[in-house]
Amino acid sequence: MTDRVDVTRDRKTSSGATRRKVLAGLAAGLALLGSASLPAAAADLTKATLRLKWLPQTQFAGFYVAVAKGYYKDEGIDLTINPGGPNLLAENLVATGADTFGLSGGLDSVFAARDKNLPIVCIGVAHQLTPFVFVARADGPVKTIQDFKGKTVTTWFTGANHVLNAILTKNGIDPALVTIQPQQVSVTPFVDGQVDVITATRYNEFYTIKTRMGEEKLRTFVAEDSGITFPRDTLIVSETTAKEKPDLVKGFLRASIKGWKDAFADPKGAVDTVMALAPTLDRAHQEFQLAEAKKLMVAGKVPEKGLFNIDMDAVKITQDLFVNAKVISKPVDLAATFNSSFLDAIPLADRKP
Amino acid sequence: MSASTLSHPASAPGGSSSLKLLLPLLRLLRGLAILVAVFALWEALVVVFAIRPYYLPRPSVIFAALWQTPAPYVQGFLRTLTETLIGFASGAAFGIGIGLVFFRLRALRELVFPLFIVSQTIPVIAFGALVVLWFGNTLFAKAAIAFYLTFFPVTVNTLLGLESVDPRQEALLRSFGASPRQLMMRLQFPTALPQIFVALRLASSLALVGAIVGEWFGDTVGLGVLLLQGMYTENVVSIWATLLVSAFLGTTFYAVVAGAERLFVFWGAEQ
Amino acid sequence: MSGSAPDTVIAAPRANSRTLQRGVLGIVLFILAWEGIARGFHLPAYTLPAVSDILASIWTKRQILLTAAGFTITEAVVGYVIGALIGVALAVVITLVPMTRAVLLPAATAINSVPVVAYSPLILLWFGIGMPSKFVMVALAVSFTVFLSTLAGFDRVDRRSVDLLRSFGAGRLAILWRLRLPTALPLMAAGLRVSTVRSIIVAIVTEMLGAYGGLGWVIYQAVLQIDFVQVWGAIFVASAASLAFFGLIGFAERRIIFWK
Numbered sequence: 053m054t055d056r057v058d059v060t061r062d063r064k065t066s067s068g069a070t071r072r073k074v075l076a077g078l079a080a081g082l083a084l085l086g087s088a089s090l091p092a093a094a095a096d097l098t099k100a101t102l103r104l105k106w107l108p109q110t111q112f113a114g115f116y117v118a119v120a121k122g123y124y125k126d127e128g129i130d131l132t133i134n135p136g137g138p139n140l141l142a143e144n145l146v147a148t149g150a151d152t153f154g155l156s157g158g159l160d161s162v163f164a165a166r167d168k169n170l171p172i173v174c175i176g177v178a179h180q181l182t183p184f185v186f187v188a189r190a191d192g193p194v195k196t197i198q199d200f201k202g203k204t205v206t207t208w209f210t211g212a213n214h215v216l217n218a219i220l221t222k223n224g225i226d227p228a229l230v231t232i233q234p235q236q237v238s239v240t241p242f243v244d245g246q247v248d249v250i251t252a253t254r255y256n257e258f259y260t261i262k263t264r265m266g267e268e269k270l271r272t273f274v275a276e277d278s279g280i281t282f283p284r285d286t287l288i289v290s291e292t293t294a295k296e297k298p299d300l301v302k303g304f305l306r307a308s309i310k311g312w313k314d315a316f317a318d319p320k321g322a323v324d325t326v327m328a329l330a331p332t333l334d335r336a337h338q339e340f341q342l343a344e345a346k347k348l349m350v351a352g353k354v355p356e357k358g359l360f361n362i363d364m365d366a367v368k369i370t371q372d373l374f375v376n377a378k379v380i381s382k383p384v385d386l387a388a389t390f391n392s393s394f395l396d397a398i399p400l401a402d403r404k405p
Numbered sequence: 406m407s408a409s410t411l412s413h414p415a416s417a418p419g420g421s422s423s424l425k426l427l428l429p430l431l432r433l434l435r436g437l438a439i440l441v442a443v444f445a446l447w448e449a450l451v452v453v454f455a456i457r458p459y460y461l462p463r464p465s466v467i468f469a470a471l472w473q474t475p476a477p478y479v480q481g482f483l484r485t486l487t488e489t490l491i492g493f494a495s496g497a498a499f500g501i502g503i504g505l506v507f508f509r510l511r512a513l514r515e516l517v518f519p520l521f522i523v524s525q526t527i528p529v530i531a532f533g534a535l536v537v538l539w540f541g542n543t544l545f546a547k548a549a550i551a552f553y554l555t556f557f558p559v560t561v562n563t564l565l566g567l568e569s570v571d572p573r574q575e576a577l578l579r580s581f582g583a584s585p586r587q588l589m590m591r592l593q594f595p596t597a598l599p600q601i602f603v604a605l606r607l608a609s610s611l612a613l614v615g616a617i618v619g620e621w622f623g624d625t626v627g628l629g630v631l632l633l634q635g636m637y638t639e640n641v642v643s644i645w646a647t648l649l650v651s652a653f654l655g656t657t658f659y660a661v662v663a664g665a666e667r668l669f670v671f672w673g674a675e676q
Numbered sequence: 677m678s679g680s681a682p683d684t685v686i687a688a689p690r691a692n693s694r695t696l697q698r699g700v701l702g703i704v705l706f707i708l709a710w711e712g713i714a715r716g717f718h719l720p721a722y723t724l725p726a727v728s729d730i731l732a733s734i735w736t737k738r739q740i741l742l743t744a745a746g747f748t749i750t751e752a753v754v755g756y757v758i759g760a761l762i763g764v765a766l767a768v769v770i771t772l773v774p775m776t777r778a779v780l781l782p783a784a785t786a787i788n789s790v791p792v793v794a795y796s797p798l799i800l801l802w803f804g805i806g807m808p809s810k811f812v813m814v815a816l817a818v819s820f821t822v823f824l825s826t827l828a829g830f831d832r833v834d835r836r837s838v839d840l841l842r843s844f845g846a847g848r849l850a851i852l853w854r855l856r857l858p859t860a861l862p863l864m865a866a867g868l869r870v871s872t873v874r875s876i877i878v879a880i881v882t883e884m885l886g887a888y889g890g891l892g893w894v895i896y897q898a899v900l901q902i903d904f905v906q907v908w909g910a911i912f913v914a915s916a917a918s919l920a921f922f923g924l925i926g927f928a929e930r931r932i933i934f935w936k
Contacts, residue, residue, distance in 0.1 A: 101542075107634050108625065134542050137621045137633065139533040139884065139899050144722050150538050161900070168902045170722060210900045234893075236805040236886040237797055238639055240459055260639050264459075331474045332631055332643045379901070436782060460801065515698035520706055526918035527911055528877045530884065531895045538723070558870055565866060603828045603863065607821060607870075614791035636797040644797055648790050655789020656782070 097130035098300060103142045103151035105285065107135045108330040110315075110342035111255055112155065113322040118311025120325045127303030146288050147172050153304055158183075158284025159370045160211035160379075166389050167380040171291040174390050175301060176360030178285035179345075180352035182275040184212055184253045186219075187242070187261060190271045194248055197223045197273060203248035206235035212251050214377040215275050215282050222278045239264070249273075255344040259337050280373065281366045285348075294391060301394045309359050309403055316346050316405060350405045358403025362390050459641055467645045477631060478650050485616050485628040486654060488544055492551020493612035493658075497605055499552070500559025504601075505589075507560070508567045525557045529615075533622040547619030547627070554615040555608040562604035566597025602666040609662045613655050628654070721904045734909040740894065741913050747890035748883065749917055751807055752875040755814020756921075759875070760868060762815060763822025771830045771856060772848050781827075788820040792878055796885050805886035810879050817878040818871040825867025829860025865929040872921040880914055891917075 104112050115133055118124055124131040134151060136142065142154030143165035155178065156162065162174045186205070188194035194203055200220060207213050217227045235251055239261050242250035252258040261270065275282060287308075289301055315322035323338050354361050367390060374380045395403065444464045450456070451463045458466070471478055507514035529536065529550055540546030570593050578592055620629025628651050635643035707727050713719065714726035721729070734741060766784065770777045792813060799816075803809035833856050841851050883892025891914045898906035 103623065106637075107630065109638075132542075135623045135625055135630075137533060137623045139530060139621075139896065140537065140623050141534060141899060141902065143902060144534045145537060147720075148534075148538055148723060150534075150541075157900075161902070164900070164902045168721070168904075170720075170902060209897060234805065234886065234888060236800055237636055238459075238801050240801060241804070256638070329625060330634060331477045332470075332634060332640065333638065334640065337638065435778070439779065439782075512698065515695045516702035516705075518702075519699035520702055522873075522922065523703070523915055523919065526873050526876065526915040526922075528880045528892075528895075528914065530881050531899070531907060531911055534722070534899075561866065561870065565862070569862075599828075599832070600863075603825060607824060610788055610791075610820075613789065614793065617791045618793060632794050632797075641798075641801075644794075648794055651790045651794060652786050655791075656786050659785050659789055 504563025
């Protein structure tokens with residue numbers, strides 16, 4: 053395995069080596085592609101797709117960089133990145149085989165999927181910390197979590213609400229005393245002062261609020277301060293893929309990690325790559341987003357254990373949160389749901405950020 | 406003299422062909438003038454009342470955005486147009502075809518029509534995953550949704566039109582020995598045509614809706630993608646820019662269908 | 677239609693019961709096929725749940741679904757009424773004051789040519805995520821359909837009949853009321869009927885983007901919690917509500933047009 057990484061410098065040798073490796077694992081799959089008329093290079097590659105949780109933006113920069121630089125091709129994978137959308141769930145598409153890989157919502161959606169018997173496996177976690185914060189006005193009435201009582205808080209009823217409830221309970225506040233409302237697409241109600249506390253992802257809404265109000269005017273509340281954590285942006289595959297194509301999964305992870313490390317090393321280039329796909333995005337926002345994504349991805353135990361590390365302690369905290377909130381009916385089989393073996397097959401030195 | 410010719414173009418003799426050419430041009434110019442006036446008024450209102458750009462951006466800012474990064478809007482326009490056209494054409498053909506079949510086979514119509522109605526009560530957006538599952542990430546998936554929204558009104562109006570044929574006229578043609586085919590071509594279809602075109606005009610808008618909503622199921626190019634991107638990054642300028650491009654696409658398409666209507670229904674009335 | 681009116685009236689009840697039987701038969705066959713496919717191939721719920729499972733889930737969650745349906749129906753009906761009134765009013769204005777046609781028709785077409793869903797971010801921004809934003813969205817969707825079909829109906833009258841009435845000294849209003857309106861009724865009714873279904877769908881789609889309740893909200897929540905049986909359950913309820921609305925307007929249409 054280790055010497056393979058060394059050969060990847062030379063495209064030709066590498067694709068030959070990959071061919072043999074992939075052929076061993078995927079004889080059946082390639083047999084379908086094995087038309088003699090196809091050029092050799094095309095026949096070498098295994099087709100695969102990655103379903104994102106949302107549209108192209110630098111939150112996913114590493115994957116786009118890896119495609120642009122041919123890292124997946126080096127691993128023998130012809131990867132297509134499919135964006136997400138409202139009412140599209142990566143778990144569903146991966147479970148049915150419509151997509152090979154998924155960068156799905158987070159531990160929340162992984163748990164919900166397993167709870168509903170969707171045959172998916174989590175092979176890595178991107179954001180190690182809760183990626184959203186609760187924001188109040190610095191000069192407003194909300195100074196501490198205790199002040200949430202009797203105020204209007206908006207949040208997403210897609211997992212963030214459970215984090216909010218857990219924070220309130222931990223701080224001895226009955227959530228019934230807080231007016232919790234669904235949050236709309238726009239942050240304007242908060243900017244206009246109609247709402248006391250708003251939920252904001254560090255990389256999207258927080259940027260919007262910050263640019264419209266000024267960061268010094270804002271006070272943030274972080275879930276981790278209350279001992280709660282909610283890792284998100286999980287990489288998933290189907291049980292079938294995990295069982296039958298382990299080399300494909302390893303190759304995907306190896307290339308993705310390379311892409312992300314490049315994105316961290318050259319953020320400007322990574323933003324260029326993403327903006328080439330979605331030119332209507334705001335450059336400053338995308339640069340900020342990539343920086344925030346990096347912070348979330350290298351947090352926790354990542355410096356020692358490498359990117360996409362699955363922190364089982366955090367997983368257990370999140371699971372308790374969901375069992376208590378009755379979002380999932382019973383604890384899931386953690387050993388079957390989380391599989392670090394594909395990551396562990398890659399040398400730790402390569403995975404460290 | 407010239408004024409009266411303008412107001413009654415139909416009565417103009419064949420010799421004034423230059424006037425016939427000039428008339429649509431004048432209409433177009435008037436339309437453009439109205440458009441410019443609307444944008445000027447909009448710009449003025451925003452400036453005078455100091456409306457915040459999050460509620461309503463100035464049109465000049467929107468046009469500047471279109472001018473600076475035209476590529477995504479042009480690509481989106483072309484992609485969405487293709488999906489709309491495929492969906493509209495197939496939906497219209499299927500709608501008219503099935504309308505004719507239902508008209509002939511009453512039993513089939515009674516068996517299937519309720520299911521058609523039920524199918525139209527389902528919001529496709531709830532089944533994003535199923536659409537991707539069934540049609541993949543292809544242009545075809547979007548066209549399929551455009552088709553799904555298009556065919557029903559066409560079917561309904563085709564049937565309605567065919568049934569509005571005066572039975573006495575029908576009996577008259579029959580008495581002259583007209584075959585069912587001749588009856589259809591000479592009487593029933595031409596009679597139904599105005600109704601069908603009403604549905605086609607509606608369908609032209611619906612096909613665009615279908616294409617745009619279809620693009621919400623994970624795509625990279627298209628006006629729907631730009632809208633979604635703009636909506637969630639709160640890029641109000643981009644939302645408006647996309648709205649204007651969609652309006653342009655929709656209006657042009659609608660005008661083409663309406664133009665075809667004038668052409669064909671005129672011919673139909675003459676029969 | 678008018679020529680054979682006596683026949684139709686006599687034949688109507690019989691044809692209706694047969695139509696109903698066949699319609700029910702079609703739906704029953706469809707449901708049986710669905711159930712058979714879902715059960716026979718052991719399809720997982722995320723691909724296609726069995727109808728019996730969906731119905732069972734609707735029964736267990738009836739409280740939630742009823743409340744949600746109440747929300748959505750209110751939004752749809754209020755928006756529908758507003759939209760229908762605007763649509764008819766615009767058609768009347770254009771017919772009474774022909775010079776407004778050159779401005780109103782292209783303007784309405786331009787506004788309508790943008791998919792209603794595309795307005796949703798702006799409408800949500802301007803009217804909030806409560807019911808008013810849904811009223812506006814539904815009214816937007818309904819008004820154009822009604823406007824277009826009503827106008828087509830008004831325009832359909834025979835020119836000679838108009839000239840004849842005019843020669844008797846009838847004004848535009850009288851011509852509208854006596855001649856254009858009765859002629860337009862079937863087309864108007866068709867537009868009103870088609871709009872019922874759209875009104876419910878638009879309400880649901882808007883709810884999915886932001887709401888305090890309603891069927892769209894239930895669907896959105898259920899998709900994220902991967903509860904596909906509940907998604908289908910909410911869709912069934914939405915479908916039933918649309919059909920009831922459609923049937924109601926269809927019934928009213930038959931009454932009014934026969935009376936005419």
